[in-house]
Amino acid sequence: MKNNLINRRDFVKAAGAASLVGTGIFASGCATIGGAAKPKVVVVGGGFGGATAAKYIAMWSERGIDVTLVERGDAFVSCPMSNLVVGGSSTLDKISVAYGGLDKYGIRRVKGEAVGFDATAKTLSLADGTKLPYDRLILSPGIDFMYETLPGLATGEAKNRVLSAWKAGPETVALRNQLTAMKEGGVYAIHIPKAPYRCPPGPYERACQVAWYFQQAKPKSKVLILDANEDVVSKKGLFMKAWNGQYKGIIEYRNNQEIQDVDARTLSLKMSFGEDVKADVLNVLPPMRAGNIAAMNGLNNSNRRWCQVDWLTYESTAVPGVHILGDSLQIAPAMPKSGHMANQHGKVCAAAVIALLTGQTVNQTPMVANTCYSFIDDKNVVHVASVHRYDAAQKTMVTVQGAGGLSADANALEGVYANSWAKNIWADMLA
Amino acid sequence: MKSQYLLAAYAALGSSFALAQTVPAPATVDKNLGRNLAAQCANCHGSNGKSVAEVASLAGVPANVTIQKMKDYRDGKLPATIMHQLAKGYTDEQVALIAQYLEKQPK
Numbered sequence: 277m278k279n280n281l282i283n284r285r286d287f288v289k290a291a292g293a294a295s296l297v298g299t300g301i302f303a304s305g306c307a308t309i310g311g312a313a314k315p316k317v318v319v320v321g322g323g324f325g326g327a328t329a330a331k332y333i334a335m336w337s338e339r340g341i342d343v344t345l346v347e348r349g350d351a352f353v354s355c356p357m358s359n360l361v362v363g364g365s366s367t368l369d370k371i372s373v374a375y376g377g378l379d380k381y382g383i384r385r386v387k388g389e390a391v392g393f394d395a396t397a398k399t400l401s402l403a404d405g406t407k408l409p410y411d412r413l414i415l416s417p418g419i420d421f422m423y424e425t426l427p428g429l430a431t432g433e434a435k436n437r438v439l440s441a442w443k444a445g446p447e448t449v450a451l452r453n454q455l456t457a458m459k460e461g462g463v464y465a466i467h468i469p470k471a472p473y474r475c476p477p478g479p480y481e482r483a484c485q486v487a488w489y490f491q492q493a494k495p496k497s498k499v500l501i502l503d504a505n506e507d508v509v510s511k512k513g514l515f516m517k518a519w520n521g522q523y524k525g526i527i528e529y530r531n532n533q534e535i536q537d538v539d540a541r542t543l544s545l546k547m548s549f550g551e552d553v554k555a556d557v558l559n560v561l562p563p564m565r566a567g568n569i570a571a572m573n574g575l576n577n578s579n580r581r582w583c584q585v586d587w588l589t590y591e592s593t594a595v596p597g598v599h600i601l602g603d604s605l606q607i608a609p610a611m612p613k614s615g616h617m618a619n620q621h622g623k624v625c626a627a628a629v630i631a632l633l634t635g636q637t638v639n640q641t642p643m644v645a646n647t648c649y650s651f652i653d654d655k656n657v658v659h660v661a662s663v664h665r666y667d668a669a670q671k672t673m674v675t676v677q678g679a680g681g682l683s684a685d686a687n688a689l690e691g692v693y694a695n696s697w698a699k700n701i702w703a704d705m706l707a
Numbered sequence: 708m709k710s711q712y713l714l715a716a717y718a719a720l721g722s723s724f725a726l727a728q729t730v731p732a733p734a735t736v737d738k739n740l741g742r743n744l745a746a747q748c749a750n751c752h753g754s755n756g757k758s759v760a761e762v763a764s765l766a767g768v769p770a771n772v773t774i775q776k777m778k779d780y781r782d783g784k785l786p787a788t789i790m791h792q793l794a795k796g797y798t799d800e801q802v803a804l805i806a807q808y809l810e811k812q813p814k
Binding site for chain 1 (some may be wrong): 737739740742743744746747749750751752753754758759760761762788789792793794795796797801
């Protein structure tokens with residue numbers, strides 16, 4: 277504890293000296309130690325990217341930086357592992373983690389909805405009118421859906437009938453309830469939008485989980501995967517093996533299935549080509565884009581959908597002083613939109629933001645790795661892994677050649693590792 | 708590709724020989740590089756290498772043990788589900804920095 281205090285004082289001294297030049301943060305009247313103001317970082321979004329960035333900035337700076345985390349939810353609910361809730365082998369409670377674990381790092385938690393920011397005044401605005409001053413703002417808002425492309429899902433009633441359940445929470449349970457209420461011999465259909473979308477293997481894992489449930493409870497029922505993509509986007513060989521093996525006769529996969537709209541009343545899809553497809557439980561993943569706070573404030577400078585960043589700092593290329601993490605990013609080549617990846621973004625960004633606020637040199641050789649486990653049933657799991665390094669010439673992240681790969685086959689040992697992964701990454705963000 | 712990267716890594720480290728052995732990094736090296744690199748392991752092995760689940764902790768493990776394991780994973784001498792694929796993503800110098808950082812973390 278004493279050590280911490282000394283480190284903290286040294287750090288604050290360095291931080292104060294560095295920030296004195298240019299930012300004028302002493303005028304903002306924030307908390308002080310020994311007379312020096314701490315630089316302020318505000319993080320929006322307590323998911324894999326944001327919670328990790330908040331924790332690591334507080335931990336690595338030894339509280340030398342004042343960190344505020346803005347989150348609208350009461351607890352973190354994990355998208356990874358949520359397909360197990362849909363399949364019935366897990367519960368929402370088991371994939372939820374409280375935010376209180378972050379308190380020991382001195383992180384100030386604010387419950388609220390961030391709606392905008394003033395990049396000149398350096399303040400973040402919340403829906404209730406609160407303004408939070410920052411020296412660096414970090415946004416990790418995940419994805420939001422492009423419902424404007426599907427007029428049939430415009431109303432709340434339609435959205436409740438045709439769920440996405442692609443943000444873990446009440447919809448995850450609601451989809452589970454639709455499946456348990458479905459008649460034996462019914463059809464569950466999932467529509468997958470064109471890539472990029474959050475969690476490339478996620479829809480295929482979900483199809484496996486629903487098929488696993490049908491096998492136990494409703495063996496005459498079917499799973500129909502309608503994929504707008506030309507082919508299975510991730511882990512193709514491993515998923516196909518399951519669909520042609522243990523789920524043969526239950527799962528049917530169709531590629532190139534673009535839709536024009538959804539009819540929520542009849543639970544049918546209006547296909548771009550061919551006849552409408554009707555289901556008993558219809559699960560549509562609408563096309564996705566950067567989360568609202570990023571998309572509504574001019575940070576979505578890639579096709580007006582995703583946000584471009586400097587991969588050394590994760591600072592927006594559109595607005596200085598604002599950093600963006602996770603699924604909202606215009607991805608680098610072969611970099612998936614995954615929770616694991618967002619967690620890794622959070623740490624590179626944390627190191628860079630500390631360096632920027634304390635006058636240190638930003639790491640010029642950042643690396644990130646991805647590991648993504650998918651459950652084929654309740655126990656057997658497959659993975660895909662990759663390692664990415666910064667390429668200074670291309671100014672982007674590229675995969676390290678020869679590294680990464682897939683499981684040889686679905687196996688129970690990786691089921692144990694997948695559950696272990698979840699516990700460790702949740703703790704890495706929130707404990 | 709790989710040799711280009713090695714060259715880049717050496718250049719970034721400021722010395723072509725400094726990290727070949729498990730000796731402390733010279734002052735010219737970014738003192739946080741090991742910490743930053745090791746943070747990649749935390750997703751599966753826990754924050755600062757301290758696992759809270761079935762996967763092994765790396766905190767407090769002697770650096771030479773971690774270095775040897777990563778070599779054996781990379782060379783296919785140790786059976787693995789995933790580490791043989793991830794180990795190929797890092798240079799010997801990076802593995803040494805990671806191992807040295809994790810060795811110093813409390814168990």
